[in-house]
Amino acid sequence: MxxxxxxxxxxxxxxxxxxxxxxxxxxxxxxxxxxxxxxxxxxQGEFPFMVRLSMGCGGSLYSSTVVLTAAHCVGATGNNTSITATAGVVDLQSSSAVTSRSTKIYRAPGYNGYGKDWALIKLATPINLPTLNxxxxxxxxxxxxxxxxxxxxxxxxxxxxxxxxxxxxxxxxxxxxxxxxxxxxxxxxxxxxxxxxxxxxxxxxxxxxxxxxxxxxxxxxxxxxxxxxxxxxxxxxxxxxxxxxxxxxxxxxxxxxxx
The missing domain is CATH 2.40.10.10 (Trypsin-like serine proteases)
Known part of the structure; x- marks a missing residue:
């Protein structure tokens, strides 16, 4: 770039x-x-796989316990309990929101700020909503x-x-x-x-x-x-x-x- x-x-x-x-x-x-x-x-419910992450990024439900996001949104691969994922609502202030904390991060190997911009976040508890293939x-x-x-x-x-x-x-x-x-x-x-x-x-x-x-x-x-x-x-x-x-x-x- x-x-x-x-x-x-x-x-x-x-x-x-x-x-x-x-x-x-x-x-x-x-x-x-x-x-x-x-x-x-x-x-509401149009894109049930959408996830909002507490560091100010978005993501999608790859599975009920894994969020796919960008590498530049997260730190290095390893244990991490600092991220909250919010899902199930279009209104972030809704009382119906489903939340789950992170337990681990996997950042694309070789990511150095350019290209390979993907990462996974493991969730502590499942978010039982439709996932995005x-x-x-x-x-x-x-x-x-x-x-x-x-x-x-x-x-x-x-x-x-x-x-x-x-x-x-x-x-x-x-x-x-x-x-x-x-x-x-x-x-x-x-x-x-x-x-x-x-x-x-x-x-x-x-x-x-x-x-x-x-x-x-x-x-x-x-x-x-x-x-x-x-x-x-x-x-x-x-x-x-x-x-x-x-x-x-x-x-x-x-x-x-x-x-």
Missing amino acids: SILGAIKRLAAVGAVVLAAVSLQPTTTASAAPAPVVGGTRAA IATTTAYNTGTFTVAGWGAAVEGGAQQRYLLKASVPYVSDATCNSASWYNGAVITTDEICAGYAAGGTDTCQGDSGGPMFRTDNSGNFIQVGIVSWGDGCAQPRSPGVYTKVSTFASAIAAAAATL
């Missing part, structure tokens, strides 16, 4: 959520739904994706009480790496870009670690990305960058089996 100003989308350090910027489209084909102001509220092949790595989170609704803004959602289209590596987008050759082969040329819709600070997902051939949700980083939020020709889950599917499954 060579671009200056690229940021992880972690709430504590100025990172990822649903943006609230209204921009004029550059072309009809690349236009974001206008106007977009931080996405729209998700309905992960993509094991590249078959679902294009198309239109859904992103959701409790992150900022504007760049640099406050975290949200209610879960927000938005749709973002796939952006090819060639386009994302072009000089007019991310200034050339910054997106690695284990990352996916998604967003609009005009900007206006994006993940933002506090969305880090949350899932980017779509439906599979059976109509079920499948996770294809993990919110990782971006150049601000919802800026033109600067789409969100997501960890490509299919690249790490085998490693994720193997690591989860050890927790």
Whole structure:
């Protein structure tokens, strides 16, 4: 990654959520739904696999006792009881929220701040809600994706009480790496870009670690990305960058089996 100003989308350090910027489209084909102001509220139960983590990140239920999130959200692999996972609600102040403390962290081996941006959190007690399957092949790595989170609704803004959602289209590596987008050759082969040329819709600070997902051939949700980083939020020709889950599917499954 060579671009200056690229940021992880972690709430504590100025990172990822649903943006609230209204921009004029550059072309009809690349236009974001206008106007977009931080996405729209998700309905209760719409995405039951969504998890909010107490350090200011998102995640998804890989299993009832394992949360999949971003490596930059957590510390080194090992025992850790400092994280609280909240699930089962779109309103974080709801009395119906289900919570569980962490017991261990597994951070992707070799993670050094760039690429390999995935991690697992082991929970002390099960969260018995639907889980989110992960993509094991590249078959679902294009198309239109859904992103959701409790992150900022504007760049640099406050975290949200209610879960927000938005749709973002796939952006090819060639386009994302072009000089007019991310200034050339910054997106690695284990990352996916998604967003609009005009900007206006994006993940933002506090969305880090949350899932980017779509439906599979059976109509079920499948996770294809993990919110990782971006150049601000919802800026033109600067789409969100997501960890490509299919690249790490085998490693994720193997690591989860050890927790």
